[in-house]
Amino acid sequence: AQSVTQLDSQVPVFEEAPVExxxxxxxxxxxxxxxxxxYPNQGLQLLLKYxxxxxxxxxxxxxxxxxxxxxxxxxLRKPSVHISDTAEYFCAVLTGTASKLTFxxxxxxxxxx
Amino acid sequence: GAVVSQHPSRVICxxxxxxxxxxxxxxxxxxxxxxxRQFPKQSLMLMATSNEGSKATYEQGVEKDKFLINHASLTxxxxxxxxxxxxxxxxxxxxxxxxxxxxxxxxxxxRLTVV
Numbered sequence: 001a002q003s004v005t006q007l008d009s010q011v012p013v014f015e016e017a018p019v020e021x022x023x024x025x026x027x028x029x030x031x032x033x034x035x036x037x038x039y040p041n042q043g044l045q046l047l048l049k050y051x052x053x054x055x056x057x058x059x060x061x062x063x064x065x066x067x068x069x070x071x072x073x074x075x076l077r078k079p080s081v082h083i084s085d086t087a088e089y090f091c092a093v094l095t096g097t098a099s100k101l102t103f104x105x106x107x108x109x110x111x112x113x
Numbered sequence: 114g115a116v117v118s119q120h121p122s123r124v125i126c127x128x129x130x131x132x133x134x135x136x137x138x139x140x141x142x143x144x145x146x147x148x149x150r151q152f153p154k155q156s157l158m159l160m161a162t163s164n165e166g167s168k169a170t171y172e173q174g175v176e177k178d179k180f181l182i183n184h185a186s187l188t189x190x191x192x193x194x195x196x197x198x199x200x201x202x203x204x205x206x207x208x209x210x211x212x213x214x215x216x217x218x219x220x221x222x223x224r225l226t227v228v
Contacts, residue, residue: 032216034216034217036219041122041204041222041224042221042222043119043206043219043220043221043222044157044206044208044219045219046216046217046218049216090156090157099145099162099210100147100159100162101147101159101208101217103156103157104156105155105156106154106155106156108154
């Protein structure tokens with residue numbers, strides 16, 4: 001079975017500071033990994049995904065993530081956040097044997113001045 | 114890009130009535146649609162998977178008679194909350210797989226409030 005752990009439920013950060021949102025997964029087979037962002041009362045928007053190839057993945061809005069197979073992690077990073085990055089961020093995993101996404105519990109990124 | 118249009122975005126209904134939520138794929142064919150429920154400040158919980166032309170598959174603990182799912186065509190899937198009660202108040206989101214390289218696309222969600 002696949003599972004996703006987002007250890008930080010909330011991450012407060014000042015504008016223009018760097019941020020890292022942590023995601024760890026467990027799966028016995030190869031995985032596809034995703035990060036989604038959700039603004040209040042909206043659906044999910046894909047930030048980036050790892051399917052194969054380069055372990056450093058760049059996404060929209062200046063976000064990037066690195067797939068680390070040995071540590072089973074897929075942490076999301078941004079070197080300088082903006083107020084508009086305030087939102088809920090979800091890590092998700094999809095294994096090759098399943099067609100359903102499994103979501104982490106989400107991390108609330110709160111950017112302040 | 115692939116878009117799923119979800120309507121309504123918000124609905125308030127009285128206890129005991131039924132509410133229908135629609136998800137349409139606008140520029141691709143969605144043979145599968147996933148339906149999620151999200152409580153405040155929580156993650157998405159998969160409720161059921163609908164497949165065009167066959168019965169939906171419900172996750173454990175989800176009442177299939179309460180949450181009726183229909184996948185009438187390759188571009189339309191609906192979720193009907195029957196005999197709604199206040200505890201059914203939640204945010205419902207649909208999602209469809211597009212292709213292996215694109216991944217999944219999500220509807221904008223429906224905020225259901227049962228009074």
